[in-house]
Amino acid sequence: MLNDRKKRVLQAIVEEYVNTAEPVSSKSLIEKENLQYSSATIRNEMAELEKIGYLEKTHTSSGRIPSEKGYRYYVDELLKDDNISIEEVKYISEKLETKVNEIEDLTKIAASTISEVTHYTTVSIGPKTKTQLIKELKFVLINPRMMLAIIITNAEMIKETIIKFEEDINEKQVETINYMFNQKLKNQPLETIDRPLEEYLYDEMSYSVKVIKPIIDQIKRVIAQDEQLYLKGANNAFDLPEFNSLEVAKNFINVLDQKELVEDVLQSGLAEDINVYIGEENQKEELKDFSIVTFKHKVGNKDMGTIGIIGPKRMDYSKVISVMKYINKKLKDL
Amino acid sequence: MLNDRKKRVLQAIVEEYVNTAEPVSSKSLIEKENLQYSSATIRNEMAELEKIGYLEKTHTSSGRIPSEKGYRYYVDELLKDDNISIEEVKYISEKLETKVNEIEDLTKIAASTISEVTHYTTVSIGPKTKTQLIKELKFVLINPRMMLAIIITNAEMIKETIIKFEEDINEKQVETINYMFNQKLKNQPLETIDRPLEEYLYDEMSYSVKVIKPIIDQIKRVIAQDEQLYLKGANNAFDLPEFNSLEVAKNFINVLDQKELVEDVLQSGLAEDINVYIGEENQKEELKDFSIVTFKHKVGNKDMGTIGIIGPKRMDYSKVISVMKYINKKLKDL
DNA sequence: ATTAGCAATCAAACAAAAAGAGTGCTAAAA
DNA sequence: TTTTAGCACTCTTTTTGTTTGATTGCTAAT
Numbered sequence: 250m251l252n253d254r255k256k257r258v259l260q261a262i263v264e265e266y267v268n269t270a271e272p273v274s275s276k277s278l279i280e281k282e283n284l285q286y287s288s289a290t291i292r293n294e295m296a297e298l299e300k301i302g303y304l305e306k307t308h309t310s311s312g313r314i315p316s317e318k319g320y321r322y323y324v325d326e327l328l329k330d331d332n333i334s335i336e337e338v339k340y341i342s343e344k345l346e347t348k349v350n351e352i353e354d355l356t357k358i359a360a361s362t363i364s365e366v367t368h369y370t371t372v373s374i375g376p377k378t379k380t381q382l383i384k385e386l387k388f389v390l391i392n393p394r395m396m397l398a399i400i401i402t403n404a405e406m407i408k409e410t411i412i413k414f415e416e417d418i419n420e421k422q423v424e425t426i427n428y429m430f431n432q433k434l435k436n437q438p439l440e441t442i443d444r445p446l447e448e449y450l451y452d453e454m455s456y457s458v459k460v461i462k463p464i465i466d467q468i469k470r471v472i473a474q475d476e477q478l479y480l481k482g483a484n485n486a487f488d489l490p491e492f493n494s495l496e497v498a499k500n501f502i503n504v505l506d507q508k509e510l511v512e513d514v515l516q517s518g519l520a521e522d523i524n525v526y527i528g529e530e531n532q533k534e535e536l537k538d539f540s541i542v543t544f545k546h547k548v549g550n551k552d553m554g555t556i557g558i559i560g561p562k563r564m565d566y567s568k569v570i571s572v573m574k575y576i577n578k579k580l581k582d583l
Numbered sequence: 584m585l586n587d588r589k590k591r592v593l594q595a596i597v598e599e600y601v602n603t604a605e606p607v608s609s610k611s612l613i614e615k616e617n618l619q620y621s622s623a624t625i626r627n628e629m630a631e632l633e634k635i636g637y638l639e640k641t642h643t644s645s646g647r648i649p650s651e652k653g654y655r656y657y658v659d660e661l662l663k664d665d666n667i668s669i670e671e672v673k674y675i676s677e678k679l680e681t682k683v684n685e686i687e688d689l690t691k692i693a694a695s696t697i698s699e700v701t702h703y704t705t706v707s708i709g710p711k712t713k714t715q716l717i718k719e720l721k722f723v724l725i726n727p728r729m730m731l732a733i734i735i736t737n738a739e740m741i742k743e744t745i746i747k748f749e750e751d752i753n754e755k756q757v758e759t760i761n762y763m764f765n766q767k768l769k770n771q772p773l774e775t776i777d778r779p780l781e782e783y784l785y786d787e788m789s790y791s792v793k794v795i796k797p798i799i800d801q802i803k804r805v806i807a808q809d810e811q812l813y814l815k816g817a818n819n820a821f822d823l824p825e826f827n828s829l830e831v832a833k834n835f836i837n838v839l840d841q842k843e844l845v846e847d848v849l850q851s852g853l854a855e856d857i858n859v860y861i862g863e864e865n866q867k868e869e870l871k872d873f874s875i876v877t878f879k880h881k882v883g884n885k886d887m888g889t890i891g892i893i894g895p896k897r898m899d900y901s902k903v904i905s906v907m908k909y910i911n912k913k914l915k916d917l
Numbered sequence: 918a919t920t921a922g923c924a925a926t927c928a929a930a931c932a933a934a935a936a937g938a939g940t941g942c943t944a945a946a947a
Numbered sequence: 948t949t950t951t952a953g954c955a956c957t958c959t960t961t962t963t964g965t966t967t968g969a970t971t972g973c974t975a976a977t
Contacts, residue, residue, distance in 0.1 A: 289942095391723055499821045623919075623972095624920070
């Protein structure tokens with residue numbers, strides 16, 4: 250357990266380092282924070298904080314920077330999560346209260362807003378659709394070569410898509426399609442759609458590939474669309490001093506380019522909470538130089554997807570978490 | 584007019600510089616290309632090419648690099664546009680011949696393929712929809728709270744979208760909507776949809792905002808989707824030596840982030856041709872350090888959109904243009 | 918018209934020195 | 948026992964100077 254002075258020192262060092270990106274010296278600490286001790290005393294505390302692994306030095310005679318363990322302690326024990334200004338509250342409220350047609354857009358707007366307020370890169374993704382169960386499939390014939398498919402899931406997600414045929418279809422056939430698909434897919438997860446084509450044709454030999462294939466392809470398409478990653482403010486990262494190292498910058502661009510990697514991280518976090526992954530805490534090798542903060546959000550009771558921030562380990566966790574908490578609450582109340 | 588030897592020297596310098604990214608010396612030229620002259624002779628030619636503005640030096644005793652004027656001459660007069668290997672032809676063919684559901688996807692696949700073959704960043708965008716004329720609007724009621732809208736344009740583009748209402752709608756109302764919208768919008772460009780809401784309500788006071796607004800919003804949405812920019816291989820850029828300068832790298836990321844900027848460039852080029860913009864030839868200030876090569880492609884006779892490559896001025900124009908020509912032809916024949 | 922040869926130029930690489938910031942430790946003060 | 952003043956020591960950063968090597972432009976010879 251840390252004594253109060255150590256806590257104050259650790260907190261001050263994290264915050265100072267987050268601000269300046271420079272190793273923090275004992276002298277600068279007593280100047281900027283008003284700690285009523287001499288630099289020698291602070292130095293002793295710093296030495297002990299280093300011994301137990303909360304601080305690091307970049308070289309023998311440098312100031313201290315927080316270790317990952319230090320950031321973790323800060324996030325868990327010291328951080329203030331109401332670090333948000335009136336202007337920011339106002340800006341966020343305005344942004345979120347603009348009318349949108351599709352609530353899916355809200356996730357993007359929220360992600361955008363977070364990026365604008367925090368100046369970090371945000372990523373977002375819709376709710377996990379593939380595991381949702383199909384509650385019902387409806388097919389409506391528009392004209393002989395055009396059919397509408399409506400998919401309703403147990404999570405009350407409704408998706409529709411037009412399917413075009415190369416041959417004429419009649420009402421009777423639509424009925425059969427309706428029966429056949431519901432038979433096969435009702436109460437199955439959406440990903441069942443990915444099964445090979447033959448399976449769908451098994452029962453009903455009368456149905457040609459020309460009819461079944463466009464239906465399946467089009468449904469797949471619509472589902473896939475939902476899980477697309479949305480990226481905002483990638484260029485912000487390049488204003489941060491850590492990205493002056495070309496090595497790091499390149500790495501960052503590469504990570505963002507590997508969509509599956511980022512998707513996995515977003516999907517993995519716990520719901521109902523803000524998840525913070527600091528450096529090595531990230532499972533994926535490629536992310537070990539970065540920190541990621543994510544949360545799954547709802548509108549009312551409906552799962553809406555996940556929003557994440559990816560940035561340097563020297564991230565302003567306090568600001569990020571405060572903004573996320575506020576946005577999370579706002580969204581829930583909409 | 585350049586004599587033959589000057590042409591050979593200029594061509595060799597461009598190609599050598601494209602390869603190595605290092606200023607080209609008179610000595611290296613006679614080694615790599617087999618020019619049957621002494622380095623002194625080449626030096627004299629280089630000096631003259633510099634005098635008339637085709638070459639530049641980075642400092643008084645350095646080798647030469649092509650100026651923008653030099654690149655332009657190379658592209659217009661010296662470049663071979665069949666610089667494409669059997670493997671590349673094969674790879675491209677395979678990629679383009681995979682079955683796709685929506686021909687819109689073909690643009691993305693083509694852009695992707697270009698990026699893979701050339702190792703440059705590609706951007707692509709669908710055909711310009713906003714100026715297309717509305718040929719017909721169809722509305723079909725699915726159920727009391729759901730209507731399907733189908734938009735057909737003079738370019739034979741067909742778009743459909745589901746519209747959800749907050750109050751029940753009957754067939755009679757759909758008929759009125761049908762009449763009203765066709766009246767207002769037939770033979771108008773798609774962008775007419777952007778008019779303020781009041782205009783649509785003017786004729787028919789009986790129609791509430793609750794009915795009209797979702798229709799217009801949803802149609803806007805569908806149209807906007809088409810003009811979305813698709814980006815591929817942005818990380819490739821970071822393997823190029825010019826992007827070792829953080830200044831340039833930052834600038835590049837910034838450009839890609841300003842979607843409208845890139846969109847404008849893509850939209851502006853001539854159809855039926857490959858457009859090359861070298862450095863300062865770009866209208867936009869932000870693009871003056873880069874070169875951009877674009878082409879509008881068709882599938883059969885249907886306009887499909889524009890694909891562009893953005894990279895350093897030291898771009899392998901020969902490879903890029905060869906690949907683009909080949910892909911353009913392939914697409915047209917599909 | 919071409920080329921050999923050479924002085925001049927300049928970036929890049931290397932080395933040495935100086936300056937500055939910060940720590941750790943010891944001994945004194947509180 | 949806790950805190951602090953003071954100073955030697957360490958290491959980075961900046962500065963300055965030197966050397967090396969590549970390349971050019973020019974002159975005079977071929």
